[in-house]
Amino acid sequence: MEQTESDIDARLAARLRALRAEQGLTLDGLAERAGVSRSMISLVERGRSSPTAAVLDRLAAGLGVSVASLFDGIGAEQASPLSRRADQREWQDPATGYVRRNLTPPGIAAPVTLVEVTMPAGARVTYDTGPRAAVIHQQLYVLEGEIAFTVDGGTVHLRAGDCLASQIDGPSGFHNPADRPARYLVAVATGPARSGAGTAKPGIAKG
Structure with a gap:
């Protein structure tokens, strides 16, 4: 089962939106915390831009999580203790x-x-x-x-x-x-x- 890069970007975008919403952060609020422009965050959250590793690290830091956690849930419809x-x-x-x-x-x-x-x-x-x-x-x-x-x-x-x-x-x-x-x-x-x-x-x- 192959997953395209655009699909991964879309899931990553949804994950970022969800984490920001959980913390009650606006785009401006996350931009201030992360040191990433509001426009860039907006593009990433809409799946219109593929973020670099450096940008993901800043966003993760602004959200108080690790970069690895941004990818949590990508590629799985439900939680399972086994990852093939x-x-x-x-x-x-x-x-x-x-x-x-x-x-x-x-x-x-x-x-x-x-x-x-x-x-x-x-x-x-x-x-x-x-x-x-x-x-x-x-x-x-x-x-x-x-x-x-x-x-x-x-x-x-x-x-x-x-x-x-x-x-x-x-x-x-x-x-x-x-x-x-x-x-x-x-x-x-x-x-x-x-x-x-x-x-x-x-x-x-x-x-």
Whole structure:
């Protein structure tokens, strides 16, 4: 069963509208929170524009959720504890060509969301979002190739088999420095804890 990119954009648009409505936010209110123009949000919510990964990150931060949660429910008519490979929908960033696929069964109450990402050779995805309403707890595990991950102004280089745990509460970025695609898993959980508030924050060596 194949799902077109336009269909995914339409479902993503509906998800964004629903989350905004749940929080009682107007377009202007979300624009102020997310740092994304009202017109851009309107285009995305009407399925008239395919957002980049950076724009999705800003919108997610403005809504107090993770990017992964924006894709929750896409590709499933009802919640199920089983997510078959054929039903796991892929989304491609129009700016960089990186492809993300939510592995966690959509619509279930899971504390952690698992995402698989394929990053093209030389590609770089930068998220410039500032402090978030809720910290994103993340574990990054490289399956193939290598990834340079930047957070808090520090960069760590990861190769196949490496796993990094971190908190995301500011700008971050992923870069594939190699001449072949990289594939990695990201486990994401959203929580209220912030660094310095009782939760240890893994350090990243600057470089």
